[in-house]
Amino acid sequence: MMQSDPAGALAALEESLAAFRRMADADKANTEWQHDISVALDKIGYLKLNANDSAGALAAYEESLAITRHLAETDPNDITWQRDIAVGLNKMGDVRFFGSSDAKGALAAYAESLALTRQLADRNKGNAQLQRDISVSLDKIGDVKRSEGDMAGALAAYEESLAIAQRLADIDQTNAQWQTDLVVSLYKIATFADGEKRSAALDKALAIVERLEAEGKLSPDKKDWKSRLLALREPH
Numbered sequence: 001m002m003q004s005d006p007a008g009a010l011a012a013l014e015e016s017l018a019a020f021r022r023m024a025d026a027d028k029a030n031t032e033w034q035h036d037i038s039v040a041l042d043k044i045g046y047l048k049l050n051a052n053d054s055a056g057a058l059a060a061y062e063e064s065l066a067i068t069r070h071l072a073e074t075d076p077n078d079i080t081w082q083r084d085i086a087v088g089l090n091k092m093g094d095v096r097f098f099g100s101s102d103a104k105g106a107l108a109a110y111a112e113s114l115a116l117t118r119q120l121a122d123r124n125k126g127n128a129q130l131q132r133d134i135s136v137s138l139d140k141i142g143d144v145k146r147s148e149g150d151m152a153g154a155l156a157a158y159e160e161s162l163a164i165a166q167r168l169a170d171i172d173q174t175n176a177q178w179q180t181d182l183v184v185s186l187y188k189i190a191t192f193a194d195g196e197k198r199s200a201a202l203d204k205a206l207a208i209v210e211r212l213e214a215e216g217k218l219s220p221d222k223k224d225w226k227s228r229l230l231a232l233r234e235p236h
Contacts, residue, residue, distance in 0.1 A: 010047045016040055031071055038067040038084075045091065054099030061091045079127075082120055086133060089113035093140060103144050110140045128168060135164040135181060142188065151192070158188045169208075176217040183208050183225065190232055202233050 017040040024033035045060035065088035072081040089109045097106035114137040121130040142157035162185040169175075169182040186205040190198050209225050212218040218225070 006047050006051065010044065010051075013040055013044050013047070017044065031074065034067055034071055038064045038071075041067070042088070042091065045095070049095055049099055052099070054095055057099060058092065058095045061088060061095060064088055065092060079120060079124060082116065083130070083133065086113040086116045086120070086137075089116070090137060090140060093144075097140075097144055097147075103148050107141065107144045107148075110137055110144065113137050114141065128171070131164055132168060132178070132181065135161045135168075135185070138164075139184065139188065155192050158185065158192070161185050162189055176212060176219075179208050179212055179217075180222065187229065187232070199233070202229055205229050206233075 017037065020033055020036045020040055024030065024037060027033060041060045041064035045057045045064065048054075048060060049057035065085065068081060068084045068088050072078065072085055075081065090113045093106040093109035093113065096102040096109060114134065117130055117133045117137060121127065121134060124130055138157045138161035142154040142161065145151075145157060146154035162182075165178070165182045165185040168178040172178060183205045186201045186208075190201040190205070193201060206226065206229050209218065209222075209229065213226070
């Protein structure tokens with residue numbers, strides 16, 4: 001419904017949000033209602049961002065993040081709520097970068113998210129999701145730094161992200177998400193590199209895409225990846 005009827009979805013979410021607020025007001029100690037409010041606000045923020053309402057999206061994400069921070073304070077050992085803060089910061093960074101052209105604000109949000117996720121990963125060494133979260137934040141930081149002309153900073157972020165993506169992809173070649181993450185990292189590196197390094201990155205990315213396509217694991221929104229990689233392979 002969110003994709004086929006965004007206006008209807010937004011109206012339904014705002015109605016749900018109002019109901020959650022009423023329930024939360026009646027039972028202020030109920031963390032479940034607070035979490036439901038946060039989730040609804042995140043969905044509203046997503047829809048508003050897609051509708052080019054950057055201010056509305058940012059307001060929704062900021063309120064959601066404030067609630068998540070409060071929940072995390074009630075139980076600092078709850079890794080889910082701590083991770084939710086990091087995810088919320090990345091969402092705010094996306095609005096600032098893509099919706100408001102606020103590179104400085106976006107970088108601050110992404111950097112805070114990365115720092116928090118590194119702390120969580122240090123305390124949860126075997127958590128692959130947290131490793132992936134680090135890689136995602138590094139890519140976002142790289143994108144902002146590249147847009148600001150900090151090519152050395154961007155490349156450093158991309159290379160660290162690639163190393164993590166490669167480790168995860170090596171752990172489980174049947175995990176389509178990790179494999180496509182690796183393709184993204186290889187693509188970003190290829191846009192910086194020249195010669196053999198560029199060709200090696202593109203060849204590896206193409207091999208993964210072709211394998212995923214043959215296995216029926218390449219989602220519809222990624223069907224053009226092969227052509228994009230081939231285009232990048234052309235002399236420039």
